[in-house]
Amino acid sequence: MTLTELKYIVAVARERHFGKAAEACYVSQPTLSVAIKKLEDELEVKLFERSAGEVTVTPLGEQIVQQAQSVLDQAASIKEIAKRGKDPLSGPLNLGVIYTIGPYLLPDLVRQNIARTPQMPLVLQENFTVKLLEMLRAGEIDCAIMAEPFPDTGLAMAALYDEPFMAAVPVHHPLAERESVSSDELKKETMLLLGTGHCFRDHVLEVCPEFARFSSNAEGIRKSFEGSSLETIKHMVAAGMGVTLVPRLSVPSGALQSRTKGRSREPEQIVRYLPVRDVQGGEPTRRVVLAWRRSFTRYEAIAALRNAIYACELPGVNRLS
Numbered sequence: 001m002t003l004t005e006l007k008y009i010v011a012v013a014r015e016r017h018f019g020k021a022a023e024a025c026y027v028s029q030p031t032l033s034v035a036i037k038k039l040e041d042e043l044e045v046k047l048f049e050r051s052a053g054e055v056t057v058t059p060l061g062e063q064i065v066q067q068a069q070s071v072l073d074q075a076a077s078i079k080e081i082a083k084r085g086k087d088p089l090s091g092p093l094n095l096g097v098i099y100t101i102g103p104y105l106l107p108d109l110v111r112q113n114i115a116r117t118p119q120m121p122l123v124l125q126e127n128f129t130v131k132l133l134e135m136l137r138a139g140e141i142d143c144a145i146m147a148e149p150f151p152d153t154g155l156a157m158a159a160l161y162d163e164p165f166m167a168a169v170p171v172h173h174p175l176a177e178r179e180s181v182s183s184d185e186l187k188k189e190t191m192l193l194l195g196t197g198h199c200f201r202d203h204v205l206e207v208c209p210e211f212a213r214f215s216s217n218a219e220g221i222r223k224s225f226e227g228s229s230l231e232t233i234k235h236m237v238a239a240g241m242g243v244t245l246v247p248r249l250s251v252p253s254g255a256l257q258s259r260t261k262g263r264s265r266e267p268e269q270i271v272r273y274l275p276v277r278d279v280q281g282g283e284p285t286r287r288v289v290l291a292w293r294r295s296f297t298r299y300e301a302i303a304a305l306r307n308a309i310y311a312c313e314l315p316g317v318n319r320l321s
Contacts, residue, residue, distance in 0.1 A: 190242030
């Protein structure tokens, strides 16, 4: 067997489709299929069940694919050890970031990284938490910036900061003149939510769990609307369609210093951002962490990335060491 064959079976197990696996491995489907058939013949076992439009992994195949991933990780570690001997920080670092962090952290982080470690460019991937965890396990990315909680997958983690939520309301809304707003007050409003799959949606529902019950045919209850991104939802807030919660770093620079009601159509100038207080006087937050595989050998790269993150401005968050 070869490392290439092991790479192919891991790709098929991940994609559940020979064509997509071949595309991910940059080879033709016949090439991939022949290689996998050769490996099955050598091992004298069937790794995949093939049917019309569907590929499933056999029980024994699951164990072999898991071991194959371990072998590929170890092979990659050999290359990384050799590279570290020359320069521990040389070569790109594949970084994943969830959608509700990327647009607000990455501009400053990329600048800090270039200034500090120009020999280690960041290869960036934005995605949902679940997908980033899959990519970490498969070795497709080296590390990821995500928000807790997420399933315990045996990853190494370093806490970066606790980020408070803020309420975004139309500037002419009655709440806009307040210095802060409570979660109980938000429950009376039309809440705009991110679509299913965004972990920040779950965070909002933790603050206002009543919205989890909303549906289009619910009687006597205000309906929630779903947006594809935080920026889209901010435009919906500006249009007066409702209110929402946003992470602190997504608040536009200067939006908290001025309460002027201008005539500009820019959402950051016609949306008011308010701290959220719970019954005990605290504020809801999310913990942002950096996660990586324990088998990842570029420790210096992880440390350099953390230093670059800590060098970012990160207004309003509680930095964690």
